Amino acid sequence: MKKDTSGKTWKDSVALRWVVLILVSGLMFSTYWFQDFFSGLKGLMESELGFTSEEFGRLIGFTTIANMFGMIIVGGIILDKWGLRLAGLLFGGLAAVGAVIVALGSAGFFGEDKSVMLNTMILGRIMFGSGLEVVCVVCTRAVVKWFKGYELALAMAINVGFGRLGTALGMALSVDIGKGFVTPAISFAATLIGLTLIMFLIYIVFDIKLDRQVKGQNAGNNLEEEEEEDFRFSDLIKLITNSSFLYIALLCVTFYAGVFPFIQYAPDLLVNKFGFSYNLPEGQGNFILFGSTNFGNTMVYVGLFIFGLAFSMIPSKRKTAAGKMLAYLVIFAVFYAAIYSMRDTLSLWLQNGPKTASLIPLGTILFTPIFGNYVDKKGKAASLMILGSFLLIFAHISLSVFNNVILGYLGLVSLGVAFSLVPAAMWPSVAKIVAEKRLGTAYATMFTLQNWGLGLFFWGIGAVLDLANKQNLEAIRAGEMMYDYTIPVLMLVVCGVVSIFLSFLLKKADRRQKYGLELPSGQKPE
């Protein structure tokens, strides 16, 4: 799109850009929620629906099947041909319909036989999964459309942050929402997709207006509209024969295979391995925000925190050093006071499987932009991917081989840091390796390959869990014994080892091909 210098469009307004970001990110929030909220319900699915771990794994694994066989590429082509408004509605709608089928299936609407329930839920998850990935691409495209030339990196981080928030809240709250049943939690998650589709409909009004304004400007200035590049198979061939792209794409497969599938089982692991709870004690710890006696305090904390954050974001030239210190002090004090006042609740949460595991995606909301900023300013992206892969290995070893709860917490923290580091370094690196006109194809290719790894491990962890505990399955289901997660999690160490190997190869290839992955943003190698 060419920019008009004589008039303004809606995207030139800061306020409207951020309204658009919220409207678009709604779908990220709800689809990530629906993708990951089953993790908090694994125990309930076993006790209420009678699903084995393998069946649980099959259910979440099948979410990726259409994507493995090219759905994201088909979605990309539809996006190119029909535009982001129709593609968003089509694939967001597909995700919503799929989610409703999962809810109906779990309620026994299609039949109360276990296999009918499982198969209809799988059918719904396949439809949902086909929508999810394309929705993610549509949202990213919309953010680029409105923020290119403005706060693009920040907007992208916030957009993914909404997705992570969806994952965290879905994991943490689904048990409470379901109140001991699976279907209400699924219905809630499906309703969220419906509501955020309405937000997307409102976004469409903004998008139509912007297109009209840009068209008017271009006509007034005799400018031709810039054509976006369509998906081409020849681009795909060029990409996969580029060694740096190949290494980073494979790293995307192995790294994410070690993280997303683990997250689906993390609450159940904490419950079975360390004796954490699935439910909080009746009437305790359910401190969310609303309906809590601490609501007033919380609002004061939130207000002060936003004030501190907003103040710290004022450009340095307009702010004294003392002002900057004051802003950081306010943020720190608010954080400390909030944690201190919630210490009882927090201590209950840190012994609850879904709530503790949800801290992994929650932490990334804070750390991914911090590491992203580091990569922008200092570079070292390939080295940070090596570090992230190392932390992944540490996390999985400490959560599998050892039986120490402190090491378990350290493992979770280490996984959270890795899950912030690698995406913060990986996605901007792809933009350095691949020409902008091929970025759509590059992301679609990476997400397609990634879904192979996800599908395999979503299902594989559950299947190996059943296999490794074959002798004790009866006793485990009767609540007399606990699952042993050692082998399924140890398996994920392999993902970390291959990731380190690939990150070293990437660093070496970058030295040869000179993409400048180790350099700050905007700096080119000599």
Ligand SMILES: C[C@H](NC(=O)[C@@H](N)CCCCN)C(=O)O
């Ligand atoms: C940005 C990146 N997105 C992906 O990997 C997508 N394939 C969406 C996956 C959704 C899984 N809950 C990310 O989320 O880091």
